[in-house]
Amino acid sequence: MADAVTVGVNLDAFSHAISGIQALRSSVTRVFESLKDGMKNCEIDLTDREKKNCELDQIEREKKNCELEQIERQKKFITEFQDNLQAVNRDLNELERLSGLVGRPSESHPLHNSGLLSLDPVQDKTPLYSQLLQAYKWSNKLQYHAGLASSLLNQQSLKRSANQLGPSAKRRPKVQPSTLVLPLQYVDDVIARIGRMFPDMTIELFRPNGTSAVLLVTLGKVLKAIVVMRSLFIDRTVVRGFNENVYTKDGKLDIWTKSQYQVFQKVTDHATTALLHYQLPQMPDVVVRSFMTWLRSYIKLFQSSCQRCGHFLQDGLPPTWRDFRTLEAFHDTCRM
């Protein structure tokens, strides 16, 4: 209610102020108009005066008349100009008084002046305000994510100039190894250590295209997984059956073809989810170890029943999901 009243008062003052502005403008226009015309518009009066003085002798009074006319015109022009200026002054004072009544726009609005756009009654035609809010939200989010990304990128020394720092750059990898450029020997060591941790899992390391490693993980007699690495980060993984081919016809590792069995297609999906789940940019070796520990829980892929429904099969598939923490087996639909 109170809001409605104040709005009403404001609107009233607004309309008065607007008419005040109009008055001011017209008076200012009058000033300039009179200035533009100069003293010419005083001539009509002068012609009247000439008629009155018609009896006077033309030649004799010519000079005197001229001077008199000049003075008369000036006087008239000045008084008119003064009047006009006074009118302007009066209108200006009036407008100032009215603007005091209108008051300031409320400062409480989060978007300040642009918040007034919400008062626009024709929302359907110009949805400017909602678009503005949306854009504001997006820009906020963008700023937040950019902040996160920049703090993360700062931890990785991607700059080439970092190598030119001299002796300090050499010491740096020992203190905190840059996770993207690790020596091959280090990667080999980490993989070998993980391989030794799990006796039922054999890990073969290949480097088919230069420095990036590709792991062929054979888990018991259950499955074979191809893990494509970039440094110590796991880039992609494909899981296939134990009796499926992992090599192409020309003897190279086949890292693209998916398994012909639905079980292993599902396990591949879950393994990709696990890749996204286990993320720790500071300690990539821990990530690889966690992933391998998780993958190892598939050794009982066909032997374990679902922890929720207790059955082996659901829609023809065994429990393909393994919990990331407890490594318990669930069907894909039972895990929720």
Next chain:
Amino acid sequence: MGVTCVCQVPVAEGKSVQQTVDILHKKLEQLGAVKQGNFCVDCETYQSTVNAGGQPSKLLYVMHNSEFPLSCLALFEGGPCLVADTNFDVLMVKLKTHFQNAKGHKVECRGSRYRYCDFLIKVGTVTMSSSVRGISVEVEYCPCVVPGDCWNLMKEFMLSFLGNNVPELPTVFAAKPEGLFAPADSVDTMTQYLELFNKLRKLQITGSNVH
């Protein structure tokens, strides 16, 4: 080639063999299995004509499976087995003097092949010299290679359409050393078919004795 289990399904009470097969088909289709063509397994029996040292003559079984159309299996009774190309049949004709074909003993199993997820199911009728002897069901779980690992899983699947007729772990697997690993060939499957055929053959003989 995964883990395979072949078993016999008794004819339902008051139903003919064809009707029982139809019921099985219907149950599979209700589960969501999709029919994928037909299959055929046949077995011919040869009798050794050479008697070495008064021992009873051994039988040699030559089998074909439509799943492996270019192969032919020769199984000695209780002895070694051999996987050969299909022209092994021609060789057997040449070995007539040593192995005689027991003409009346040819057994055939024909039927439909179904696929459900990673399972392959074959429901067939076993015929011997044009008389129907029984119904066979073969269930294969393709992604797994260790029978011991997936046996419970297969049992649960078979329970869903065979009911009480779920078989026990086939003896072929039970006798295997080294963690029950099934090699990637068809010998285990064919041995099971052979066992089933022999069982049905004997069943018929006892049956005819009763009558």
